[in-house]
Amino acid sequence: MELLDKIYNSGVVGVGGAGFPTHIKLNCQVEYLIINSAECEPLLEVDKYLMRQRSNQIIIAIEKMAESVKAEHMIIALKSKYKEEIKSLQNAIDDLKSNVKIHTFENFYPAGDEQVMVYEVTKRVIPAGGIPLDVGVVVNNVATVVNIYDAINDNPVVDKYLTVVGEVKEPKFLKAPIGLAVSEALKYCGGVVREDYKIILGGPMMGKIIDKEDAKTTYITKTLGSLIVIPADHYMVKRKLKPITQIINQARTACIQCKMCTDMCPRNLMGHQLRPHKIMRAMGAGVKNKDTLMEALICSECGVCELYACPMGLSPRLVNAFIKNELRNNGVRYDRKPLNEVNQLREYRKVPVSRLISRLDLNIYKDTKLGEIENIKAQKVYIPLSQHIGKPASPVVKVGDIVEKGQLIGKIELGTLGANIHASISGKVCEVGEYIAIMKDSEVNQ
Numbered sequence: 001m002e003l004l005d006k007i008y009n010s011g012v013v014g015v016g017g018a019g020f021p022t023h024i025k026l027n028c029q030v031e032y033l034i035i036n037s038a039e040c041e042p043l044l045e046v047d048k049y050l051m052r053q054r055s056n057q058i059i060i061a062i063e064k065m066a067e068s069v070k071a072e073h074m075i076i077a078l079k080s081k082y083k084e085e086i087k088s089l090q091n092a093i094d095d096l097k098s099n100v101k102i103h104t105f106e107n108f109y110p111a112g113d114e115q116v117m118v119y120e121v122t123k124r125v126i127p128a129g130g131i132p133l134d135v136g137v138v139v140n141n142v143a144t145v146v147n148i149y150d151a152i153n154d155n156p157v158v159d160k161y162l163t164v165v166g167e168v169k170e171p172k173f174l175k176a177p178i179g180l181a182v183s184e185a186l187k188y189c190g191g192v193v194r195e196d197y198k199i200i201l202g203g204p205m206m207g208k209i210i211d212k213e214d215a216k217t218t219y220i221t222k223t224l225g226s227l228i229v230i231p232a233d234h235y236m237v238k239r240k241l242k243p244i245t246q247i248i249n250q251a252r253t254a255c256i257q258c259k260m261c262t263d264m265c266p267r268n269l270m271g272h273q274l275r276p277h278k279i280m281r282a283m284g285a286g287v288k289n290k291d292t293l294m295e296a297l298i299c300s301e302c303g304v305c306e307l308y309a310c311p312m313g314l315s316p317r318l319v320n321a322f323i324k325n326e327l328r329n330n331g332v333r334y335d336r337k338p339l340n341e342v343n344q345l346r347e348y349r350k351v352p353v354s355r356l357i358s359r360l361d362l363n364i365y366k367d368t369k370l371g372e373i374e375n376i377k378a379q380k381v382y383i384p385l386s387q388h389i390g391k392p393a394s395p396v397v398k399v400g401d402i403v404e405k406g407q408l409i410g411k412i413e414l415g416t417l418g419a420n421i422h423a424s425i426s427g428k429v430c431e432v433g434e435y436i437a438i439m440k441d442s443e444v445n446q
C-alpha cells in the first residue's frame with residue numbers, strides 16, 4: 001500500500017499545529033523535506049524524548065516520506081543545544097546509511113515557526129499568507145514523523161505523548177490515550193499541589209489557558225503536547241485572559257507607539273508587511289483602515305510582541321487574533337503583497353529562550369527533571385470527532401458496540417479535508433455525538 005494511503009488510514013495529522021491532515025500535506029512534490037524538531041516553546045520536552053528514544057524509526061520514516069514527495073534534501077532542523085538528541089539521530093543516520101542531514105541553530109523563539117524554520121534552513125522566504133510549498137518545501141513535526149512510522153506499520157494514532165509540568169506533585173512524560181480527560185492525566189502526576197490553579201494546554205506562548213473546573217471536560221487530542229499547571233494568579237494568567245474590551249481600551253490609552261512590537265516581530269523581520277504598532281494605533285483610534293487591519297491576517301500569534309517586546313504590557317497579539325477572527329467570519333482573505341527585504345538586524349533580534357522564560361515568570365519550572373514515560377491505562381475516554389483542520393469524521397460505530405483499541409470509529413472520505421479517528425481503548429461505546437465515549441468493559445459491568 002502507498003505511504004499516503006497508510007497515513008490516511010491511520011488518521012495522522014500535524015501534531016505541532018492545528019492538526020492539518022498529513023496525507024493531504026504530503027501529497028506534493030518538493031525539493032526540501034524539513035523535519036521540525038526545534039520544540040521551540042519553553043518547558044516542552046516530548047520531541048526531545050522521541051528523538052532520543054525512537055531515532056532509528058524517525059530516520060526510516062523520513063526516508064519513506066522523502067521518496068513519496070521526491071525530495072532532494074531531507075533535513076532535521078533543531079537547536080544546537082540538543083546534544084544528546086543530535087547524537088542519537090546521527091547514530092541512526094550512520095547505522096542506516098541515510099542521507100538525512102541535521103541542521104542546527106541557536107536557542108531562540110520562535111525557531112519552530114514553520115516560516116522562520118524554512119528561512120533558517122533554506123534562506124528562502126515564504127510569501128506572507130503563503131505556505132512552505134510556495135518555495136518548494138514541506139515541513140513536518142518530528143512527533144508527526146513518529147506517527148507516520150507507526151502508520152507504515154499499520155498502527156493508527158491512538159495515544160499522545162505529553163509533557164506535564166508545573167504545580168503537580170510529580171512532573172512527568174505521559175503516553176495517554178486520546179480522549180482521556182485532562183483531570184485524569186493530572187492524577188497520574190500525583191495531582192495538583194495547590195488549591196487555586198489554571199492549566200495551559202500546549203506551550204506557554206501559544207497555548208490556551210483553562211480553569212481547573214474545565215479539566216474534567218477537556219480531553220487529550222492528537223494535537224495537544226503538554227499540560228502546564230500554574231497558580232491561578234500567575235503572570236501568564238493575567239496577561240492571557242484579559243477581556244478584549246480592556247485590551248482595546250489599553251491600546252487607546254497606553255500605546256506609546258514605540259514600535260518595539262513591530263521591530264521584534266519575527267514575521268516582520270523576514271520582510272512580511274506586518275506592523276502591529278500600526279494595527280494598535282488603528283484600533284486605539286477606532287479607525288478601521290482596511291489595509292492596516294488586513295495585516296493581522298498574516299500574524300502567527302507567536303506572542304513575541306505581547307509577552308516579550310511591549311514595554312507597556314499591551315497585547316498586540318490578542319488584538320490581531322480578534323481582528324483575524326472578525327475578518328475571517330466576514331470571508332475576508334489576505335491579498336498577497338510583495339515582500340520587503342529581510343531585516344539586516346534579524347540575527348540580533350532573535351528572542352533568547354532563557355530571557356523569555358524569565359519574562360514569563362516560569363524560571364521555577366525550567367529545570368524540572370522528567371523520568372521515563374508513563375503509559376496510562378484509562379477506564380473511559382471521550383474522543384472528539386474533530387481533532388484536525390477540515391470536516392469532523394463521521395461516526396461508524398453506535399452506542400452499545402464493542403470496539404477494540406485501534407479500531408476505526410470515525411471516518412473521513414478519501415479526498416475530503418479531515419482525518420480518520422480510532423478507538424484509543426478497548427471497551428463499549430456509550431455515547432456518540434461530537435465525541436465518541438468508550439468505557440472499558442470492566443467499568444460498564446459495575
Ligand code: SF4
Nearest residue numbers: 255256258259261310
Ligand atoms: S510595543 Fe506596545 S507600546 Fe510600543 S507600539 Fe507596540 S503596542 Fe504600542
Ligand code: SF4
Nearest residue numbers: 265299300302303305
Ligand atoms: S504575535 Fe506579534 S510578534 Fe508574533 S507574528 Fe503576530 S504581530 Fe508578530
